[in-house]
Amino acid sequence: MKVMNRKKWLAIGLTGAMAFSLVACSGNEKTEQSSASASSQPTSTESSESVAADPMGKYDPPIEITAVRPITEGTKFKEGESIDNNNWSKAYQESLGIKIKYNWTIATAQYDQKLNIAIASDDLPDVMEVNAAQLKRLVEDDQLEDLSSLYDQYAAPFTKEVLSQDGGNALKSGTFDGKQFALPKMGSGLGQTHVLWIRTDWLKKLQLSEPKTIDDVLKIAEAFTKQDPDGNKKDDTRGLGINKDIWGFYAAMEGFFNGFHAYPNVWVKDESGKLAYGSIQPQMKNALQKLQELYKAGQIDKEFGTKDASKVNEEANAGKLGMFYGYFWNSGWLQDGKLTNPEMEWTPYPLPSIDDQPAKAQVPFAINTYYVVKKGAKHPEASIKMLNLVLENIYGATANPEAYNVDKDGIAIFEYALLYGEAPRKNLDAHLNVMDALTAKDDSKLTAEEKGYYSNIMAYQGGDNQFWGSDKMYGEKGSLSVIEGYFKNQSLMNDEFFGAPTQTMIDNNATLQKLQLETFTRIIMGDSIDKFDEYVKKWKQLGGDEITKELNEWALAQK
Amino acid sequence: MTNLRFRRQFPYHLMILPGLLFILIYNYVPMTGIVMAFERFVPSKGMYLSPWVGWKNFEFMLNMPGIYQVIWNTVFIALMKIIAGVVVPVVITLLLYEAKSRWFKSSVQTIVYFPHFLSWIILGGIFVDILSPSTGMLNEFLGWFGIKPIYFLGDVNWFPFTLVGTETWKEFGYGTIVYLAALTGINPTLYEAATMDGAGRFKQAVHVTLPGLLPMIVLMTILSLGNVLNAGFDQVFNLYSAQVYRSGDIIDTLVYRIGMEDANYGVATAVGLFKSVVSFVMISVSYGLAYRFTSYRIF
Numbered sequence: 054m055k056v057m058n059r060k061k062w063l064a065i066g067l068t069g070a071m072a073f074s075l076v077a078c079s080g081n082e083k084t085e086q087s088s089a090s091a092s093s094q095p096t097s098t099e100s101s102e103s104v105a106a107d108p109m110g111k112y113d114p115p116i117e118i119t120a121v122r123p124i125t126e127g128t129k130f131k132e133g134e135s136i137d138n139n140n141w142s143k144a145y146q147e148s149l150g151i152k153i154k155y156n157w158t159i160a161t162a163q164y165d166q167k168l169n170i171a172i173a174s175d176d177l178p179d180v181m182e183v184n185a186a187q188l189k190r191l192v193e194d195d196q197l198e199d200l201s202s203l204y205d206q207y208a209a210p211f212t213k214e215v216l217s218q219d220g221g222n223a224l225k226s227g228t229f230d231g232k233q234f235a236l237p238k239m240g241s242g243l244g245q246t247h248v249l250w251i252r253t254d255w256l257k258k259l260q261l262s263e264p265k266t267i268d269d270v271l272k273i274a275e276a277f278t279k280q281d282p283d284g285n286k287k288d289d290t291r292g293l294g295i296n297k298d299i300w301g302f303y304a305a306m307e308g309f310f311n312g313f314h315a316y317p318n319v320w321v322k323d324e325s326g327k328l329a330y331g332s333i334q335p336q337m338k339n340a341l342q343k344l345q346e347l348y349k350a351g352q353i354d355k356e357f358g359t360k361d362a363s364k365v366n367e368e369a370n371a372g373k374l375g376m377f378y379g380y381f382w383n384s385g386w387l388q389d390g391k392l393t394n395p396e397m398e399w400t401p402y403p404l405p406s407i408d409d410q411p412a413k414a415q416v417p418f419a420i421n422t423y424y425v426v427k428k429g430a431k432h433p434e435a436s437i438k439m440l441n442l443v444l445e446n447i448y449g450a451t452a453n454p455e456a457y458n459v460d461k462d463g464i465a466i467f468e469y470a471l472l473y474g475e476a477p478r479k480n481l482d483a484h485l486n487v488m489d490a491l492t493a494k495d496d497s498k499l500t501a502e503e504k505g506y507y508s509n510i511m512a513y514q515g516g517d518n519q520f521w522g523s524d525k526m527y528g529e530k531g532s533l534s535v536i537e538g539y540f541k542n543q544s545l546m547n548d549e550f551f552g553a554p555t556q557t558m559i560d561n562n563a564t565l566q567k568l569q570l571e572t573f574t575r576i577i578m579g580d581s582i583d584k585f586d587e588y589v590k591k592w593k594q595l596g597g598d599e600i601t602k603e604l605n606e607w608a609l610a611q612k
Numbered sequence: 613m614t615n616l617r618f619r620r621q622f623p624y625h626l627m628i629l630p631g632l633l634f635i636l637i638y639n640y641v642p643m644t645g646i647v648m649a650f651e652r653f654v655p656s657k658g659m660y661l662s663p664w665v666g667w668k669n670f671e672f673m674l675n676m677p678g679i680y681q682v683i684w685n686t687v688f689i690a691l692m693k694i695i696a697g698v699v700v701p702v703v704i705t706l707l708l709y710e711a712k713s714r715w716f717k718s719s720v721q722t723i724v725y726f727p728h729f730l731s732w733i734i735l736g737g738i739f740v741d742i743l744s745p746s747t748g749m750l751n752e753f754l755g756w757f758g759i760k761p762i763y764f765l766g767d768v769n770w771f772p773f774t775l776v777g778t779e780t781w782k783e784f785g786y787g788t789i790v791y792l793a794a795l796t797g798i799n800p801t802l803y804e805a806a807t808m809d810g811a812g813r814f815k816q817a818v819h820v821t822l823p824g825l826l827p828m829i830v831l832m833t834i835l836s837l838g839n840v841l842n843a844g845f846d847q848v849f850n851l852y853s854a855q856v857y858r859s860g861d862i863i864d865t866l867v868y869r870i871g872m873e874d875a876n877y878g879v880a881t882a883v884g885l886f887k888s889v890v891s892f893v894m895i896s897v898s899y900g901l902a903y904r905f906t907s908y909r910i911f
Contacts, residue, residue, distance in 0.1 A: 173661065297853045358855040359740050359765045559876050563869040564677055567857060574854035595677060 108209040108441045112150035118435050119154050119178040120471055121171065123164035128468045140456050141469040144446065149438050153471060172196075179430040180439075180471065182238065185226070188423050189553040192229045198426040198433040201233040207434045209441040211449050215239055218477045219547075223420045225611055226551040235423035236440055239474035242419035243481065246545070247308030248401040248535045250383055252375045255282035267312045267407040270376070271343070274352040277375035292352035294369060294377035295344075296362040299573055303386060304365040306344070308378030308404050311546070312412045313340040319415050319548035320604060328549055328604045330597065331415070332569055333589045339407070341585060344577045358574055372397065378404075381480075381532035384525035391521045399525065401532035403539065413544045414536075418551040424472050440472040448476055454500045461501075481540065484526075484533035491529075552611075555603040561596030568592060649882040662878075669882035678861075686862040689772050689843040694836045696780040698829060701787030705825070706817050708788065709795060721792070724785030736850030739778060740765060771856040779847055790832065791825055798824035830902050837898040838891045863887060 124136065131139075136158055145151045156178050159167050165184060171177060172191065183191065191197050208216070216224055216239060227235030249264065251273065256263070259280050264270045274292025276282070282290055294304035300318060310317050316331035323329040331337075347353045354360065354368075368374045370390030377383075381401070390397050406412035424440070426433045446457040447467060458467045467473060476482070483503045487510065490496045496507045509523035525531050539545050554562075572580075572588040644659070649669055651662040673679060704724070711717050727735075742749050745761035755761065764774040802820050811819060845864035852860040863883060871880030 299854075356744055356746065356763070356766060358853045359744075359851075364737070364740060560672070560879075563866065563876075566869065567678075567854075567861070570854040571857045578855060 106206040108207050108212070108438060109148065109445075110438070111148065112432075112435075115146065115150040115152055116432055116435065117152045117154055118180060118430075118432065119156055120180045121156050121168065121178045122158050122182065122471060123161040124158050125161050125465075125468050129464050131464060136469065139469045140466050141443075141471070144442060144457070145439060145471075148442055149435070151435055151439065177427045179427055179432070180424065180436045181427075182422050182424050182472075183235075184421060185423070185553040188227065188235055188425065189229075191425065192234050196428055197234045198428050198430055199232045199234060200236070200426060200433065200437070201228075201231075203434045203437060204233055204236075207437040207441070209445065212437075212441045212444050215444055215448070215474060215476045219419065222418065222547065222551050226418070226420055227423050228611075230610065235425045236436065236472065237420045237474070238422035238424065238472075239477060240419040240421075241475065241477040241480065242416040242547070243477060243536055243540065243545075244381060245302070245417050245419070246380075246414035246536055246539060247305070247311065247378045247404060248381060248532045249308060249404060250377055250379055250387075250399050250401055250532075252277070252282070252398065253400040254396055254398040255375050258282055258284075264402060264405045266405050267343070270309075270312070270405050271347070273376060274347060275350065278350070278352045282375060283372055289373060291354055291368075291374055292376060293347060294365045294374045295353055295357045295577075296365050297358050297360055297574075298362075299570065299577075301362055303362040303379040303383055304369075304377040305362075305379060306340075307415055309344070310337065310340045311414055312404050313337075313343075313407050314410065314412070315340050316415045316546055319417065319546070320550035321546060322549055328601065328608050330592075330601065333592055333597070338582060338585045341573060341576050342582050345579065345582065348577050349579065353577070358578065381526055381536055384522040384532065387525075388519075388522040391518055395518055400530060401525065401535050403535050403544075411542065411544050413546040414539050415546045416548065418548045419477065420551070436472060439470075440474070443467075443470045443472055444474060444476075448479070452500070454502065459501055478540075481533055481537050484531060484537065487527050488529060488534075549608070550604055552607050555600065555607070557596050557599045557603055561600070564595055565592060565597065568595065645881070646885055648878055649885045651878055653877040653881070665878070669878045670886065672879055673883050673886070679866075681858065682861050682863055682866050685772070685859055686841055686843045686864075689775055689848075689860075689862060690840050692772065692776040693779050693844065694833070694839065696776050697783060697787060697836060698833055700780050700784045701791055702825065702829060704784060704788050705791035705795070706821060708792065709821060710813060710817070721785070721789065725789060726785065727782045728786045730782070732846035732850045735778070735782065736847075739851060743774065765851060766853070766855050768856055768859045771852070771860045775844070775847060775851065775860070778851070779844060787832065791828060794825055794828035795821065834895065834898045834902050838895040840894050841887045841890050 122136075130136075136142075136155065137153075142153060145153060156176075157167070165187070168181065168183065168187065172187065175196075177196065216237060218239070219242065223237040223239060224233065227233060227237050249270070251264070255277060256273070259276050259282055261273055261276055262269070264273055270293075277290055277292040281287070293309075295306060296304045299306050307317060313336050315334060315336035317337065319331045320328045321331050321334075344353065348355070348357075354365075357365075360368075365374065365377070366386050369377065369387060370393070372390065372394060384399060384401075387397075387399050391399075404412040404414055424436055426436050443457075446452055447454060447470075452458075455461060456466065457470075459465055483500075483506060486499055486503050487506050490499055490503075490507050491510065496504050499507055506523055506527040509520040510528050513520040513524040513528075526533055528534075568588060568591060572584055576582060576584055647659055648662070650664060650666055651659075652665050652668075653659070653662045708717055708720060711720075741747070743751070743764040745751050745763045745766075748761075750764070751761040762770060764770050798820065802824075803816060806816050806820050841863060843862040843864065845862075845868065848860060848862050848865055849868065852865065867880045867883045870876045870883070
């Protein structure tokens with residue numbers, strides 16, 4: 054008996070030992086790798102001077118750059134091509150003399166995690182993309198190359214233009230203590246501003262005029278609810294759509310609040326020039342009060358609290374809803390309704406205002422990815438040159454989008470580029486270019502992407518409702534023309550905070566979000582409006598004051 | 613002697629090894645992640661290098677405003693679900709057992725089992741429609757009896773019961789199958805003897821069928837007691853909204869908001885560990901009680 058017991062324990066011990074050694078092995082491997090890479094770190098910075106500061110200058114002899122990167126799920130390659138052999142790898146080699154060696158590539162979803170491991174084991178490549186939190190961490194740990202002077206020298210004029218098209222915040226967000234450590238991956242905050250979508254066929258039927266002020270909006274909401282705009286003699290239509298989260302991209306209320314000069318969920322500058330949280334400003338109260346009245350009058354769905362955006366969309370497509378605030382691409386979601394009922398017509402309008410001051414649409418900060426260079430990399434300027442080439446080949450004067458952006462078969466070539474960015478005005482410019490082409494009846498000057506929109510709009514004008522949604526975005530009275538209007542008149546309100554979240558923000562976000570959503574929902578549903586003042590007080594107590602202080606310190610450090 | 617037997621059996625014991633390894637690697641090794649509950653976890657530093665903060669995450673959790681309301685919501689909803697999850701299937705099983713037609717029995721069984729396979733993502737959307745006070749089927753039905761529309765998903769008082777009701781509706785078919793299976797283990801001679809003693813159908817159900825089911829009822833209850841802090845994340849997440857936070861926000865939804873949306877992994881792990889410890893204690897206690905009262909052991 055005893056013997057058996059001993060052996061049994063031996064077996065179990067053995068099992069344990071094996072499992073342990075397995076784990077231990079993988080651990081060892083990692084440390085070996087990192088020590089190897091540490092020892093092979095570059096020792097000198099040669100040759101870069103010989104090329105002078107030419108943004109597009111070719112390295113001769115060619116150089117090799119190490120990198121890691123995520124690969125978007127579903128990325129396709131042409132026959133015989135791979136991430137190491139494609140139009141972009143060839144362009145880097147032929148135009149710039151840069152050969153990229155990928156230490157590893159991984160699906161986008163796992164990239165952050167894998168990179169965190171690489172950071173933890175000090176196994177960084179020359180160039181990589183990081184998120185805001187990783188950027189902050191790497192800068193604090195002094196692991197990144199300062200790109201400030203290199204950016205001035207090597208960034209092409211067009212690159213500088215694109216990277217500062219948002220007013221400079223993108224670049225600033227990659228700058229710490231006056232040193233630029235990152236090249237932001239540009240994207241568009243303008244695409245996340247609100248427009249007001251209205252059933253214009255109902256508007257015509259009830260002989261109402263287009264909305265200029267919030268009062269007009271309220272009148273329209275009332276008429277759409279009470280005057281039976283769909284003519285079915287039933288009380289089954291509603292004026293204004295809201296989703297249960299109140300905020301977001303569809304049937305959301307940011308646009309409505311903006312009309313009251315209130316800017317929920319973003320940081321704005323108060324009179325003294327200090328950063329202040331938009332959601333606690335007194336203007337919010339007026340907007341909430343009005344929403345409460347709309348709710349009481351049945352012009353907002355009594356059950357909005359349980360309906361998410363796609364539920365509200367079902368109602369819009371079923372012809373039960375006449376108006377909502379949302380993003381420019383919402384016409385895509387309304388396409389089904391248009392196909393079932395061709396009479397249905399939605400038109401986007403700029404945000405109406407409560408007074409004679411025009412409403413400013415709030416613009417969230419659009420950058421969440423940065424390109425950085427490891428401290429001590431041999432050719433730190435190479436990444437800037439590669440970005441020059443990417444922006445030039447895709448959007449620049451000598452662009453060849455079919456070879457470098459999206460080819461004839463719809464293969465997304467731009468996915469192969471190591472550094473990438475989208476000009477914040479891309480969609481707006483596409484709209485303008487398509488409009489020009491439509492007047493000239495000539496699409497020869499358009500990029501491949503724009504040609505697609507052009508032919509969609511032509512098809513819609515030819516009577517094919519399938520492309521109605523495209524026309525409502527890129528066409529003459531499309532939503533992008535509305536946003537272009539915001540841009541031209543500068544009726545935009547940027548989120549003034551664009552750094553990595555502070556510790557207090559991380560600690561208290563869940564509580565503060567819950568507090569806000571619960572309070573606002575209940576106020577709209579009939580709670581006393583004084584609850585707003587209570588909310589402000591609580592928000593300040595529960596970390597809000599601390600966050601405000603931290604962000605103002607951050608803002609000072611930005612200057 | 614024993615030595616010989618062991619030697620003969622050794623190859624068979626060896627066959628357990630892959631399974632053991634599997635459990636060790638995938639179930640035990642990841643438990644080291646518990647250390648995150650005592651750290652201010654920084655992803656770039658990893659589990660072993662993140663700064664140690666001791667019980668700070670737990671303090672933070674217990675000092676969060678409204679945390680006791682959330683814990684209470686969780687326990688209340690979970691306990692109601694456990695009770696309903698035992699009572700309803702047992703009653704249905706007893707009723708089904710009495711049904712004569714095999715065809716009727718198996719079709720009912722299949723129909724009630726079916727919702728078990730639907731995910732809450734889908735059901736969430738369906739229930740918003742069915743339970744709507746203005747256009748919902750259920751309120752229309754209640755209206756026939758003169759009952760005023762009830763906002764099941766939006767009323768703070770009704771919401772927990774809506775959760776329990778919908779969860780029970782979804783899962784009772786599964787429980788019924790388990791109990792029906794247990795019934796096949798009851799010795800038929802017991803029924804014969806009961807009939808001899810003059811027991812009718814009802815008496816038979818109470819004195820033969822129910823005691824025969826008891827071990828299974830105890831087992832299922834014990835297993836579910838470990839869930840006393842699991843009020844059902846999928847369900848609540850898909851059905852709740854800001855207006856019912858007061859009675860519907862549970863630990864898991866809170867952890868989700870802290871962990872996934874705010875990337876506050878340390879606190880999220882601490883809350884998870886807290887839940888596991890409570891569950892462990894609950895299971896141990898109920899196991900002891902079960903042994904004491906029914907002399908039934910699972911392990």
